[in-house]
Amino acid sequence: MYYKFVLYQCQSCVTILYIITVITEIKIIAILVNNAFKTVQQSAKDKEDICRRADARQRYLTQDFTL
Incomplete structure (x- = not known):
C-alpha cells in the first residue's frame, strides 16, 4: 500500500x-x-525615419531660392 x-x-x-x-x-x-x-516594429520606425529625412532633404533641395 505504501509503495x-x-x-x-x-x-x-x-x-x-x-x-x-x-x-x-x-x-x-x-x-x-x-x-x-x-x-519588426523598430525596423518599420527606422524606415519611416529614413523616408521622413529623405522627404525633408528633397523639399530643401527643390525649394525656390530668391536672391
Whole structure:
C-alpha cells in the first residue's frame, strides 16, 4: 500500500515537472515572438525615419531660392 502511494507521488511529480517544462517552453516562445515583433516594429520606425529625412532633404533641395 505504501509503495503504491509513493509511486503515485512520483508520477504526480513527473506530471508537475512536465507541466513546468511545457510552461517554460511556452514562455520562451512568447519571449522570442515578442522580440521578433519589437524588431519588426523598430525596423518599420527606422524606415519611416529614413523616408521622413529623405522627404525633408528633397523639399530643401527643390525649394525656390530668391536672391
